[in-house]
Amino acid sequence: MSAITHLQFLESEAIYILRETAAQFQKPALLFSGGKDSIVMAWLARKAFYPSKLPFPLLHVDTGHNFPEAMEYRDWFVQEIGASLTVGLVQKSIDDGRVQEEKGHNASRNKLQTVTLLDTIEEHQYDACLGGGRRDEEKARAKERFFSHRDEFGQWDPKNQRPELWNIFNGRKHFGEHFRVFPLSNWTEMDIWQYIRQENIPLPSLYFSHKRKIIERHGQLLDASTGIIPLLDEEKPKVKEMTIRFRTVGDATCTGAVESTASTIDEIVAEVAAARQTERGTRADDKRSETAMEDRKKEGYF
């Protein structure tokens, strides 16, 4: 018998984790940002429970700094797979005085999401949140578990994680604690793209090459067409139209574009194969310090 392909293995493993999550927790939710990883995760969830509908809602933590294309896609996709959607608004956390908005022209709501996420988890009593995080993304994520335990403050303790052996996952917890679950832990960026191609999964148009007004800041190509990122006076004359695409789709204030003419999945796969930078290399939020991701994760970030 020939061995199964690596994509078959990864798909089956993710389906196994999704079913374990539904079975081991009272009230899970699937974190859905409209980015490609969460799209693939929701796509796999539909397969895992077919012909039933998803036994959990999609949960979007909305910074309010969204690309309109991502929002359109989100609403279409939720309809398409017959899921229900819960939204946690960062704006509401700001209005309620739960968080304070960062100041200055580099201000981002990326960090504020953590509070909104934890508040939303508490409000709806979710006991497990499925996330699209992958271990190849960032070095702190390389030591993340499939079933990642969080204390009642939502914190991750990297030195005190439960060992995971074979395919046995321990979701036992005390009241008030919860889990983050990462079914795509073993996928790489290339696996995601090859799977999208194999399954013909529709994506937000942001992932494909298009013309956009761009401002270059600290080596990053940032959006200057939606007005979400405030421009300094001296930057305004430097805005130029470029042919770009996004490799990740997160909060618009910290998602950098890459110059690209790749307008089909095949072209993107070829481009990813030749890329000289990790996809998180385009994320300003990781550049704040060497252990920025670890620090955010300890506080309860995705």
Place this chain on the structure above:
Amino acid sequence: MDVLVNPTESSLLRFTTAGSVDDGKSTLIGRLLYDSKSIFEDQLLAVEESSKRRGDAHVNLALLTDGLRAEREQGITIDVAYRYFATPKRKFIIADTPGHIQYTRNMVTGASTADLAIILIDARLGVIEQTMRHTYLASLLRIGHIVLAVNKMDLVNFDQAVYDKIVADFQAFAKGLDNLPNVTPIPMSALNGDNVVDKSEATPWYQGPSLLQHLETVQVHTETAADEARFAVQWVIRPISDREDAKLGNLHDYRGFAGRMASGTFRVGDEVLVYPSEMTTKITGLHTYEGPQEETTPQLSYSITVADEIDTSRGGMIVKAAQPAQTTHEFDAMICWFADKKILKPRGRFHLRHTTNDVRAIVTDVLYKVNISTLEKSIESKEFALNDIGCVRIRCASPIFFDPYAKNRTTGSFILVDEQSNNTVAAGMIQRSVDADDFEDPGAAI
């Protein structure tokens, strides 16, 4: 950079690396990633900057794999780190584990999902206690393939006599193990890249493959369709709807047992035995989102429908009627103790997690402990502390459906979960069922 593999042909190899900082383990992994062009520019840049800040003479590739703040500060790997790389021929997942004795639990964890283990030897030191410990763990966890990486050959002038003696010493030791794995020795220098990706000119006397050539071609997949079919039920799919599905028709009576094939193959029409009721029935459908399938493939996920109304749910298991699993309340197992703040004593109570089953269990006796430095069995102490390995007898409140670990890594493995902390405190491998005559009422004492 992620290499473009052929998605319709490339298989996956999972391997583990055991060794200490001093053996050059992280250097070897860094070298594999670097020479196979799996490291990105920004990652290399970050490592170069960190190396400079720390005052290292070379670019310290170990900084690629040690991600946590404490690891970078102390220059050690604390946890299991998973690394990914690909060549046009294969995708690889590395479970990178620290090699010192105090990290035995991490090695056991990394080994549990690996098909192959790379065991590093410092050519200057030869086969030492640590080598034997790592090999013992690989054989205990039933990793079928070992690469004996005789590293730092540059420091012994690539002397064939040194290499031959190490290989002979190792083989003499490995003969004494219960499950003798396939051993492939390779002389190398991870620091300079000799025999890591490309064959080295410094070892003209060595005829075998480079490490990467071996990893790309070694056949490790031992599961075959001829194995006994095992399918643990994770979840029951019941749409409870009168919806018409394009592929399945009316869903009102749909009741599918969702799970993953641990081993073997089912075909539609197969007569099956369903645990825990031990009733027999026939398979009527093998469903995936892509549509009904005629037969299953090991490791893939399905939703199975059967002809009769059978009482099973999560924790149950479906097997071929002609190939039953064993059922038992009491069994002997090898365990590795994982808890640092708690000691296992006889009569300890736990949740036992086995396949998708969760039953209460009690450790009734300690049969022996293994000294993992000398590999000798002893019964001097009946208490297990962190990293201790030994054989125990366990009694469960309700029966489990299993195969010995030697026969099936999925249906023969379990974990113990502490009742108070909910932490995973032990990993276990079932050896044998204890004869039913040995006790009266298995459930009564719990």
